[in-house]
Amino acid sequence: MNDVARLAGVSQTTVSFVLNDVEGANIPPETKDRVLAAVKELDYRPNALARGLRSSQTHTIGFVTDRIAITPYAVRTLEGAQDLAWANGYLLLLVNTGGDQRLKQIAVDMMLERQVDGIIYATMYHRPVKPPANMLEVPAVLINCYTDDHSIASVVPDEVLGGRTAVETLLQKGHRRIGFALDSNPVPAAVGRLVGYKQALAASNIPFDPNLVQTAESIASGGYQATMALMSLPDPPTAIFCYNDRMALGAYNALRDLNLAIPDDIAVIGFDNQELIAADIAPPLTTMALPHYEMGQWGVQYLLQLIENPEQTQQNPPIQHILPCPLIERASV
Amino acid sequence: MNDVARLAGVSQTTVSFVLNDVEGANIPPETKDRVLAAVKELDYRPNALARGLRSSQTHTIGFVTDRIAITPYAVRTLEGAQDLAWANGYLLLLVNTGGDQRLKQIAVDMMLERQVDGIIYATMYHRPVKPPANMLEVPAVLINCYTDDHSIASVVPDEVLGGRTAVETLLQKGHRRIGFALDSNPVPAAVGRLVGYKQALAASNIPFDPNLVQTAESIASGGYQATMALMSLPDPPTAIFCYNDRMALGAYNALRDLNLAIPDDIAVIGFDNQELIAADIAPPLTTMALPHYEMGQWGVQYLLQLIENPEQTQQNPPIQHILPCPLIERASV
DNA sequence: TTGAAAGCGCTAACAG
DNA sequence: CTGTTAGCGCTTTCAA
Numbered sequence: 001m002n003d004v005a006r007l008a009g010v011s012q013t014t015v016s017f018v019l020n021d022v023e024g025a026n027i028p029p030e031t032k033d034r035v036l037a038a039v040k041e042l043d044y045r046p047n048a049l050a051r052g053l054r055s056s057q058t059h060t061i062g063f064v065t066d067r068i069a070i071t072p073y074a075v076r077t078l079e080g081a082q083d084l085a086w087a088n089g090y091l092l093l094l095v096n097t098g099g100d101q102r103l104k105q106i107a108v109d110m111m112l113e114r115q116v117d118g119i120i121y122a123t124m125y126h127r128p129v130k131p132p133a134n135m136l137e138v139p140a141v142l143i144n145c146y147t148d149d150h151s152i153a154s155v156v157p158d159e160v161l162g163g164r165t166a167v168e169t170l171l172q173k174g175h176r177r178i179g180f181a182l183d184s185n186p187v188p189a190a191v192g193r194l195v196g197y198k199q200a201l202a203a204s205n206i207p208f209d210p211n212l213v214q215t216a217e218s219i220a221s222g223g224y225q226a227t228m229a230l231m232s233l234p235d236p237p238t239a240i241f242c243y244n245d246r247m248a249l250g251a252y253n254a255l256r257d258l259n260l261a262i263p264d265d266i267a268v269i270g271f272d273n274q275e276l277i278a279a280d281i282a283p284p285l286t287t288m289a290l291p292h293y294e295m296g297q298w299g300v301q302y303l304l305q306l307i308e309n310p311e312q313t314q315q316n317p318p319i320q321h322i323l324p325c326p327l328i329e330r331a332s333v
Numbered sequence: 334m335n336d337v338a339r340l341a342g343v344s345q346t347t348v349s350f351v352l353n354d355v356e357g358a359n360i361p362p363e364t365k366d367r368v369l370a371a372v373k374e375l376d377y378r379p380n381a382l383a384r385g386l387r388s389s390q391t392h393t394i395g396f397v398t399d400r401i402a403i404t405p406y407a408v409r410t411l412e413g414a415q416d417l418a419w420a421n422g423y424l425l426l427l428v429n430t431g432g433d434q435r436l437k438q439i440a441v442d443m444m445l446e447r448q449v450d451g452i453i454y455a456t457m458y459h460r461p462v463k464p465p466a467n468m469l470e471v472p473a474v475l476i477n478c479y480t481d482d483h484s485i486a487s488v489v490p491d492e493v494l495g496g497r498t499a500v501e502t503l504l505q506k507g508h509r510r511i512g513f514a515l516d517s518n519p520v521p522a523a524v525g526r527l528v529g530y531k532q533a534l535a536a537s538n539i540p541f542d543p544n545l546v547q548t549a550e551s552i553a554s555g556g557y558q559a560t561m562a563l564m565s566l567p568d569p570p571t572a573i574f575c576y577n578d579r580m581a582l583g584a585y586n587a588l589r590d591l592n593l594a595i596p597d598d599i600a601v602i603g604f605d606n607q608e609l610i611a612a613d614i615a616p617p618l619t620t621m622a623l624p625h626y627e628m629g630q631w632g633v634q635y636l637l638q639l640i641e642n643p644e645q646t647q648q649n650p651p652i653q654h655i656l657p658c659p660l661i662e663r664a665s666v
Numbered sequence: 667t668t669g670a671a672a673g674c675g676c677t678a679a680c681a682g
Numbered sequence: 683c684t685g686t687t688a689g690c691g692c693t694t695t696c697a698a
Contacts, residue, residue, distance in 0.1 A: 001675065011685045012675095017678095017683095027684085063427075079429060111424070113380065114393070282586040346669055360667070364668090387691080671694100
């Protein structure tokens with residue numbers, strides 16, 4: 001910076017002023033140009049460490065996650081976060097802790113040492129979490145998860161509405177007996193989607209038949225089993241709502257073994273919109289999309305507000321934002 | 334740090350010495366303990382910016398990528414990189430530029446401003462690249478890509494050996510007429526796998542029949558078309574090697590329409606090991622895995638060597654590392 | 667064995 | 683409008 005100042009024939013302060021477009025200092029365009037020319041001439045690049053040290057603002061935000069890869073589609077959370085951060089001149093410092101609580105603690109410490117302006121904590125599955133306490137030393141928001149006491153701002157998908165929309169889609173096609181191949185783990189997604197399933201039924205005055213919800217592991221083989229169980233009912237369903245696309249794939253396999261055509265003999269709707277599966281199988285799967293990208297965006301967006309405008313933004317109790325799951329219509333319904 | 338020094342009754346220098354385990358300074362254990370106690374007492378956390386400013390080492394590495402999400406499985410590159418960085422006390426600064434050359438330039442600049450110790454440039458598809466010039470101001474390595482002049486260290490998958498292994502697997506099962514549903518784009522993966530295909534055939538003294546390689550778009554519908562073309566040959570193949578798992582999925586769809594059973598009537602082998610597809614379809618797909626995770630690891634590993642040991646590590650010409658693609662045996666062959 | 671002191675490159679009062 | 687100056691929190695030389 002001194003070199004630039006010297007070359008431009010001004011003081012280092014002036015350089016700083018033009019580089020930061022400081023309000024007060026009314027630098028004449030002529031001087032500004034001279035400085036900028038010197039910057040280009042010398043290929044000068046400001047040192048963000050020094051700047052951060054002085055201004056205690058690094059324009060960097062920490063992104064802590066349990067697993068980024070398991071649900072490939074969920075990586076879009078990271079993408080949404082990164083895109084929005086980037087658009088605001090922020091960079092993401094990434095740590096993937098793999099679920100170990102102590103590692104998370106350390107990860108946050110490393111970020112704090114690097115003076116991140118805020119921290120995002122994202123999970124791959126929608127679930128309650130206990131984030132490391134030190135995380136709250138800076139503004140923080142949770143993505144796809146929440147604390148039981150809702151003490152931290154968070155954004156999650158609307159599982160209930162998603163489940164309801166899926167079932168309503170089936171209802172609109174005239175189906176009255178709708179099976180549900182559900183995850184046997186009572187995770188928020190499973191609980192919420194079941195509530196949505198019941199709501200949709202109730203709204204159409206269809207009594208709830210517990211036989212129509214079959215739980216299994218939320219993978220292809222589980223979808224296969226649940227579908228087989230459903231179809232061997234004395235009065236089998238004419239449509240199946242699958243907890244996720246992997247189970248839907250299993251349902252496809254089962255239905256094929258049963259010689260049933262989709263959607264003519266039976267309709268199938270999934271959840272997750274894992275494009276690689278959903279778009280490519282035959283017939284293409286109608287499914288509900290999880291708003292991963294949007295959650296990533298919203299999380300960073302809100303975090304940035306928290307960072308730049310703490311008192312105005314922070315609500316009490318902290319905001320718990322819910323994003324809808326859009327219906328992706330393809331050909332299985 | 335001054336507070337810690339005061340509380341421990343030593344100078345700030347001493348605190349720095351014990352925190353950094355400095356060789357020269359022989360601090361008696363007694364003093365050391367006192368300092369450490371004070372650190373804990375005050376919940377002191379060093380400021381990495383100040384440290385970096387002084388020592389010009391941030392223990393942070395920049396990770397630039399074109400797309401992290403398109404090929405979900407490729408996100409494992411990021412995971413491998415992050416895991417290895419983490420194991421060495423480094424954090425990753427992430428930017429996903431989406432293919433815009435100017436953005437890449439800026440991304441690298443932002444990283445350089447933040448004084449990253451090195452930069453990784455990773456692509457989602459194996460291909461030649463022209464990385465921004467400023468990237469070379471710090472140690473750098475390329476993952477899943479390379480420059481035409483091989484002027485930067487890089488790591489890529491062994492496409493030729495992968496293709497060869499896939500075909501040899503088919504050969505070993507007794508197949509002699511092996512179709513190849515190939516990407517119509519002559520990308521390195523397509524070119525390499527075709528070379529491997531030919532090598533395997535030649536090694537078994539099977540003449541190359543150009544009719545047996547059908548090119549199409551490397552998605553499910555392309556796989557469908559290529560398979561149909563292959564099967565309508567006067568002398569159709571008994572096995573199909575698909576350029577990737579998406580095409581294999583299309584092949585499955587086609588074969589089903591043709592009422593051909595896999596693997597009894599015809600064998601199918603894929604490439605990529607996209608678990609979501611490969612493991613869940615019926616029958617589970619035998620395929621070649623791309624070493625994404627390993628490339629991520631190797632890239633960071635090598636970069637760290639470059640950073641910590643520049644002259645010893647840097648080879649001339651820069652190392653071009655090739656990692657094998659392991660065969661994942663399932664049930665389609 | 668420990669401490670004083672000089673910066674690393676920058677921002678931002680404060681003065682002129 | 684521009685320059686002087688005092689740090690931000692740390693590492694590290696040099697001296698004691």
